[in-house]
Amino acid sequence: SQQGEEDPQALSIQEGENATMNCSYKTSINNLQWYRQNSGRGLVHLILIRSNEREKHSGRLRVTLDTSKKSSSLLITASRAADTASYFCATDANTSYGKLTFGQGTILTVHP
Amino acid sequence: GAVVSQHPSWVICKSGTSVKIECRSLDFQATTMFWYRQFPKQSLMLMATSNEGSKATYEQGVEKDKFLINHASLTLSTLTVTSAHPEDSSFYICSAPGSYEQYFGPGTRLTVT
Numbered sequence: 001s002q003q004g005e006e007d008p009q010a011l012s013i014q015e016g017e018n019a020t021m022n023c024s025y026k027t028s029i030n031n032l033q034w035y036r037q038n039s040g041r042g043l044v045h046l047i048l049i050r051s052n053e054r055e056k057h058s059g060r061l062r063v064t065l066d067t068s069k070k071s072s073s074l075l076i077t078a079s080r081a082a083d084t085a086s087y088f089c090a091t092d093a094n095t096s097y098g099k100l101t102f103g104q105g106t107i108l109t110v111h112p
Numbered sequence: 113g114a115v116v117s118q119h120p121s122w123v124i125c126k127s128g129t130s131v132k133i134e135c136r137s138l139d140f141q142a143t144t145m146f147w148y149r150q151f152p153k154q155s156l157m158l159m160a161t162s163n164e165g166s167k168a169t170y171e172q173g174v175e176k177d178k179f180l181i182n183h184a185s186l187t188l189s190t191l192t193v194t195s196a197h198p199e200d201s202s203f204y205i206c207s208a209p210g211s212y213e214q215y216f217g218p219g220t221r222l223t224v225t
Contacts, residue, residue: 098209
């Protein structure tokens with residue numbers, strides 16, 4: 001399956017700053033999800049945005065979706081050192097529920 | 113929330129041997145489960161779809177005779193890496209779809225020496 005692109009590949013910021021990660025994908029989707037993965041660990045589901053939604057919030061997270069551009073962004077506000085992790089977007093295509101295609105990921109480092 | 117477990121969490125095996133990884137949905141039934149592989153510093157790649165009561169569906173480039181998948185029950189799927197080689201060393205993660213999101217297992221780290 002083709003993978004989406006994420007940028008930046010790596011992002012280094014200071015605690016308290018905002019972090020923005022972008023994701024692009026190639027096919028029509030049912031929804032787009034964002035996950036966090038701490039080094040060598042499993043995935044943590046952060047937020048899901050459906051194809052008919054444009055923006056969604058959850059705590060310090062804000063996700064946007066532009067289906068015309070096939071892109072999404074994840075904004076983490078007021079970052080904390082504990083936010084240090086890899087972040088992946090994943091798309092659930094129209095044709096196969098539950099079968100996710102992951103982006104390349106962004107490695108976020110938040111310095112205390 | 114729904115929980116998916118994997119066993120073992122890590123395993124080291126010798127080249128040429130086979131290793132079985134279990135994926136269980138603990139509090140819900142899953143007629144479909146997915147197996148992903150993640151190499152170091154890379155993203156997750158879908159390997160195959162495990163279907164209860166029928167054969168698994170493999171993604172392009174994944175050898176079905178090497179990665180045997182058995183969906184033994186509505187709560188259990190197994191992935192067996194046969195004749196393992198060092199290049200099979202990876203992080204294997206399973207998932208099961210819920211009504212709202214995918215539920216991922218914690219992953220199994222396989223090291224083939």
